[in-house]
Amino acid sequence: AIAVDHFVTEGCCDKLTVNGISYSGSVGPEGIRPSGVITWITDIIGGVDTGWKLCPSESSASSESEAEDEVSVGAIIGIVIGIVFILALAVVLFVCWRKSRRKAEWASVEPALAAPERPHSMPAPAPAPAALGNSATAPETERGESSPANASKIMIQVNRTPVVVPPAEAAVPRFWKNTTGRTFDELVEASAEEVALITDMVKSTFIQDVVTRDRTGVMSNGLKPVRVLRMENNVVWEKYTQGRSFIRQKRPHKCTESHKYGSVIMTMQEGSKLTRLSHTVNEVYLWHGTSPQKALNICKAGFSLRYAGTGAGSMYGNGAYLAESSSKSDEYAQDDGTGLYKGLFCLLLCRVVLGEMLHLTTGGEKTHDMIKNAIESDVYDSVIGDRKISVGTYREFVVYGEDQVYPEYIVLYERVM
Secondary structure, three states: OOOOOOOOOOOOOOEEEEOOEEEOOOOOOOOOOOOOOOEEEOOOOOOOOOOOOOOOOHHHHHHHHHHHHHHHHHHHHHHHHHHHHHHHHHHHHHHHHHHHHHHHHOOOOOOOOOOOOOOOOOOOOOOOOOOOOOOOOOOOOOOOOOOHHHOOOOOOOOOOOOOOOOHHHHOOOOOOOOOOOOOOEEEEEOOHHHHHHHHHHHHHOOOOOOOOOOOOOOOOOEEEEEEEEEEEEHHHHHHHHHHHHHHHHHOOOOOOOHHHHOOOOOOHHHHHHHOOOOHHHOEEEEEEEEOHHHHHHHHHHOOOOOOOOOOOOOOOOOOEEEEOOHHHHHHHOOOOOOHHHOOOEEEEEEEEEOOOEEEEOOOOHHHHHHHHHHHHOOOOOEEEEEHHHHHOOOEEEEEOOHHHEEEEEEEEEEEEO
C-alpha cells in the first residue's frame, strides 16, 4: 500500500492518478494498494519539478506485508511449541515426583520372600456352652486365641481419628428386626430369603479338591447349613460404620476394585443380593471359621485383635483373617464337642471393608515389616494373601482394624462326609 509522507499539489493542474482515481491538492492516495498504472499530470513543461518524489513499489509493499504475515505465523508456531514443551516438562516432572515419593514410602521395606502356607494353632478348648446369645465369656481374637505368650514381635496398628458419620451410613440396615435408638444385642433367625442366599453361597464357594496344611482331619464332601442367625448389635455396628466412614473420607476416590487382583470375590455373587454394600471402599462379604461358642463371643463385642497373631506363624501379621471360600474357612471351624451345638461347626459371614488392598503372593515374617509400613502409613488398608497364584490354593483377606469387620451372620452347619 502507498504511504504518503506529504502531499501538496497545485489543485487545478497537477494530478496523481492511482487505480483510476485522481488525487490533487493536499489529499493523497494514503493506504491505497496500486493495481494498475500510476500516472502524473502536471502543467510544468517536461513534467519535472522539485519538492516531490514518488516512489511507488507494489512488490516491496507486498513483501513487507508477506514478511509481517510470516512473522505472525512464526510467532504463533513458536508459542504453540513453547506451550507443548512446558506441558511435556510438567508431565515428566510429575512422573518423577510420583516415583520418588513411592520410593521414599517403601525405602525401608524388605523384599518379600516365599513362605510356606500359614499354619494356625488350634483354638483353646471352648468354655462350657451358654444359652444362645447369652454368653458372658470375654471377647475372642480372630482365631479364638487367649494367651499373649507367643505374641508376634511386630504389631501392626491402624491409625484412626474420630469422624462424623452421615446419618444414612450410621443407620442400621432397614431389614433388621431392631431399628430403634436403644442399645440392643440380639441374635435373630434369618429370613427364608437370607437362608437361601447364604446356603447357596456356602455351596458355590466350597472347593473340594483344594486342601492346605491348615486342615486337620479328612476333607468333607460339602457343608450343609442347618441354622442361620443374624447378629443385630448396634454398638458393634456403630464401631463398624465409624471405620467404614474413616476409610471413605480418607479415600475420596474409588478404591482399586478387587477383581483387578485376579478375579471377583467368590462370595459376592450371592453377597451382592443380600444387601447394598459400599463398593467405593471395597465393602464385601467374607467367611471366618470358628466354633459356635466362640462365634457368640465375637458377636457380643466384635472382633478383638489384641492377641491376634499370637499363634505360631501368622502369615500376614496380627490381623483378622477371612476367606472368600467356605472350604478355606472350614479348615479353622470347630464344633463345641458337647452341649447345645455338639456336632455343629460354625462360619461367620462378615461385612468387611477392604479399602485399598496390598496384593501379596508370599508371606511370612520376612514380609511383616513391609505390611506394617504399608498399613501404618495409610497407603493400604488390607492385605490380599494370594496363595491361589503362588501355590494353587486359596486367597485370604486380612484387615488390621477391628472396626473394619462386622460379623453379621452365624451359620451353623454339618460336614457332609
